[in-house]
Amino acid sequence: MENQESLPTFLSSSWYNYNITIFYIPFYQLILHCLYHSLSFINLSISQYLEDKYPHHYPLLPQDIHKRAINYQPANIVSSSIQPLQKIATLKCIEEKISSDPDVKLAWAQHYIKKGFVALERLLKDYAGRIATGDEVYLADLFLAPQIHAAIKRFNVDVTRFPLLSKLNEAYNEIPAFQDAMLEKQPDTTLASAS
Template identity: 65%
Template sequence: MASASVVVGVGEAEEEEEHNNKLILYSFWRSSCSFRVRIALNFKGLKYDYKPVNLLKGEQSHPEFLKLNPVGFVPVLVDGPAVISDSFAIIMYLEDKYPQHPLLPTDIHKRAINFQVVSIVSSSIQPLQNLSLLTYIEGKAGPDEKLSWVQSVIKKGFTALEKLLKEHTGRFATGDEVFMADIFLAPQIHSAFKKFNIDMTEFPTLSRLHETYYEIPAFREALPENQPDAAG
């Protein structure tokens, strides 16, 4: 009996340690930045606890959340004592700490193309279509102007991406393996289809990639509609 209780105790201790070491992701289901990180976590096979932050209810401005990220944006990743915000920083952290299924190629030219894609999506498209900016535009100029604005931003970025990727695509954005470019492209293309009514016939490369991403479990499981806080 004594030995059995010891075994149970060890098992409980291991379970508690595993729980304490589990990654925690603060996310909002519709956030494309959170979507990127979910794909990366899934692709690397990392388990995590999902903590929803409802941006529509202003939970990103609550004092407790601002302790994690004073800017008030999702996603935020907590890994023990480490607290990392900004999707690119989080994905680079995961790449450095968890090298399985690398998200960056060893070829330096191909790496540079990946970083260019990341930059276009994260600097030239996504910040110009985020919730706070679109809410501001709608308040000042109305919903029609909001949609016109976001469509022009996405089309400009997609035009650049089509030209950039023309000579580099294989099955995926920069060859036949999933890399960081794909992690950033998938949510942006998904939102263009689902949220902003972009005519994707102008962007055949991105449209083909969009279909390919749906074949990958790590991408499908990260879809907004598959998250625990998704609106019914």
């Protein structure tokens, strides 16, 4: 990737353990990089800040107020109803308090991912175009792309059961910024730590 400077920062506590790299690359890739690193729980606020501060550079939300509202809903579903229930700290707690069986943790994550995907399919069925809410990349896409990717790669979710999300995943796989931001493509990430 061009024009990037890697500034690795290691955050560690009992709640999270992340290696964050800041890249001076196009706006969407910065946000996607954060999301692929499972930081969507803080990134909705960051996304809203960036949209308010730089609305004309790379708009995250459409001008139409109805479409803006539709974009917030998938971002909220991912950041509050799916991602917190599949994050490392949650799965570690399940391992410590419920079962050390990896299949139990996987089943837990899959359950909440699938439940969220059902809601996303219903929500977006009347709004999707080439991507989530039409043909332009907006906030919904920035949350959906890494979530669908994680569901497939980390949690073995069969997304063919979700035809709209499968279609969106195919579209995201054709967008260079989405591909460049994938966790597996970051210089500070090994495949072992990505899963």
